Amino acid sequence: MTGHETVAVVVVTYDRADLLERMLVGLAALDRLPDAVIVVDNASTDHTPAVLAAATNPGLQVIRSDDNLGGAGGFHLGVRTAYAQGFDRIWLMDDDVVPASGCLTVLMARDEDCLMAVREDTAGHLVEKAATRFDLRNPLAIRPKTGMVETDFGSRDRMPELVEIENVAFEGFMCRRAVVDAIGLPDPSYFIFYDDVDYAVRARRAGFRIWAVRDAVLVRQLDFDQQHDLGGWKGYYMYRNLFVVHLRYGENALVRLKPWLVTAAVVLLSPVRGGRAEARNVIRAMRDARGMRAVPTRSVD
Structure with a gap:
């Protein structure tokens, strides 16, 4: 079923009005326009409201949150809204990407439940970092992403038409509502x-x-x-959320043990690495990750 499907774009933005404006212009120039553009504004403090007020995208809906929900909270809210409105497909993207004019046409022509647009940089180089191998079985894999589109192929013209991937970015991921029916909303x-x-x-x-x-x-x-300061606030979320993925989905006890081992290693090495702030982050991250071990329910409420 592809011919008569509807599609809503869900965009999450925070304090990047100029990027958002460029992206909305790109959406308006698509060969096949989406049926709705749902923008979740995470309580931006810049001129984002003015950009959204001036936008002329057909089907534009703006949800302004009272608080910054983060990207995760924004996508949860946006997908919940699109699903409740009955759209057949939901296309997720950040405010820092611009689709080529034929991008949506190409995606909608594919009779698949989960698709990912392939990213390039402004110079036309392939920069798609979605994992072709995401290993939650091998306890010796320091990072679970052991292969990705960018490194496997090097350039777009070396790719086959479809490449199966094992993780995605919410920068061009599209799913049918059947996926939301089966697994619920983003966490x-x-x-x-x-x-x-x-x-x-x-x-x-x-x-x-x-x-x-x-x-x-x-x-x-x-x-x-992605080289964030591991002693700063983003470092806490990087550690915590990586640990959560291992605790939830690790395929054996040794993989589920990895967060504890990483925590111990960071703490033990902190005196010689000068990483006391990172050590505090990783201890807090490990504690909080334990409370997030339960996989989300399938509820779409």
Whole structure:
């Protein structure tokens, strides 16, 4: 079923009005316009409200949160809204990507439940970091992402039309409502980082396959910068949420033990690495991750 399906775009934004404006212009220039554009404004303090007031996208809906819900909370709210309004497909994206004009047409032509547009940078280089291998079985894998589209293929023209992937980013991920029926909504408790990974793992474990679509082009406006200060507030969420993924979905006891081992190693090495703030973060992250071990229910309320 592809011919008459409806689709809503869900965008989450916070204090990046200029990027958001560029992205909304890109959505308005699509060959196949979405049936709705649902923007969750996470209590932005810049001129985001003015950008949204001036936007002319057909079907634009703005949900302004009283508080910053984080990306995870924003996508939870946006997907819940799109699902409640009955759309057949939901296309998730951040405010720092711009789709090529044919991107949505290409995705909608694919009769698959879970799809991912493939990202490139503004120079046209492939930068799709979705995992082709996400290993939650091998306790010796320091990081579970052991392969990704970018490193497996190097350039878009070396990709086949479809590449099966094992995790996604909420920058171009599309799913049918059947996926939400089966696994529920994105988990808002992540706040930032790994909410998209969690959703992909849940989808795959429910029997869905996820495909990166070579010819669905999404242009990322910013360089990737994942080298966050592990002693800062983002470091806490990176540790906590990585631990949660292992505790929830680790396929054996040794993999589920890895967060404890990482915590011990960071704490033991902190005096020589000068990482006392990181040690405090990782201890707090391990404590809080234990309270998030339960997999979210399938509720869409």
